[in-house]
C-alpha cells in the first residue's frame with residue numbers, strides 16, 4: 001500500500017488525532033525554515049543569535065537587527081498553502097482533534113484552523129509583548145513606530161523592552177500551552193509530525209509521549225528526523241501535497 005494511503009487510513013480510523021507542525025509546512029508559502037537545505041540558520045549560522053533571549057536583552061544591536069528583520073518578514077505577504085488548508089479542514093471535520101504548531105507565522109489560523117484546538121506553542125509574530133510588564137499589542141503598530149524612526153521601540157506602558165510575542169531560546173513556554181499539548185499527546189491514538197526536524201525541545205518530547213502512550217506516529221518531512229525509526233510510516237515528500245492527499249482520502253470517510 002502507498003504510504004499516503006496507509007497514513008490516510010490511520011488518520012481516518014483514529015479516535016483522537018494530534019498534528020504537530022514545524023517550519024517545513026510553511027516553506028511552500030515562501031517562509032524559509034531554520035535547518036533545511038535553504039534554512040535561515042543553514043545559510044547564516046550567526047542568525048541563531050537573534051533567536052536567543054539573552055542576546056536580545058543585552059545587545060541593542062541584536063534588537064535593532066531583529067526589528068529590521070521583522071519589517072521584512074515574509075509572513076506579512078505569505079498565504080496559507082494546501083497543507084495549512086488541509087489541516088484546517090481535518091480539524092473542522094473533527095478528524096484532527098488538536099493541532100500544535102511550532103510556527104510563529106499565524107498561517108494556520110489564517111487558513112481557518114479553529115483557535116480552540118490550535119496551540120501556537122512558540123507564540124506568534126503578529127503580536128508584540130513587553131519583556132517587563134507583559135503588555136501585548138499588535139505587531140503592525142510597533143512596526144509603524146520602527147518605520148517612523150524608532151530603531152528599538154519601547155513598551156508604551158512601562159518603557160520596557162518589546163519583542164515579538166514569540167518564544168525565543170532561553171524563554172519559557174506558556175504553561176497552559178504545554179499542558180494542553182501534553183494532555184493531547186498522551187491521549188491520542190495517532191500523532192502526525194509534519195515539516196519539523198523534531199529537534200527543538202521540549203516540543204520534540206511530544207511524539208515520544210504519544211508513542212509511549214500507545215499512539216502510532218506518522219512523520220511527513222523532507223529530511224530524516226530522529227523519530228523516523230519509531231514511526232509507523234515516514235513520508236519523505238512535500239508537506240502541502242501530502243496533507244492535501246490525506247485530507248482528500250479522509251473527507252468521504254469522516255464527513256458524512
Ligand code: NAD
Nearest residue numbers: 022023024033034035102103104105195196197222238239
Ligand atoms: P526546522 O527548520 O528545524 O525543520 C524544518 C524541517 O522541515 C526540515 O527537516 C526540512 O527538511 C523540512 N521541510 C522543509 N520544507 C518542507 C516541505 N515543503 N515539506 C516537508 N518537509 C519540509 O523547523 P522546526 O522543527 O519547526 O524548528 C525550528 C523552530 O523555528 C521552531 O521553533 C519554529 O517556531 C521556528 N521557525 C518558524 C518558522 C515559521 O513560523 N514559518 C520559520 C522558521 C523557523
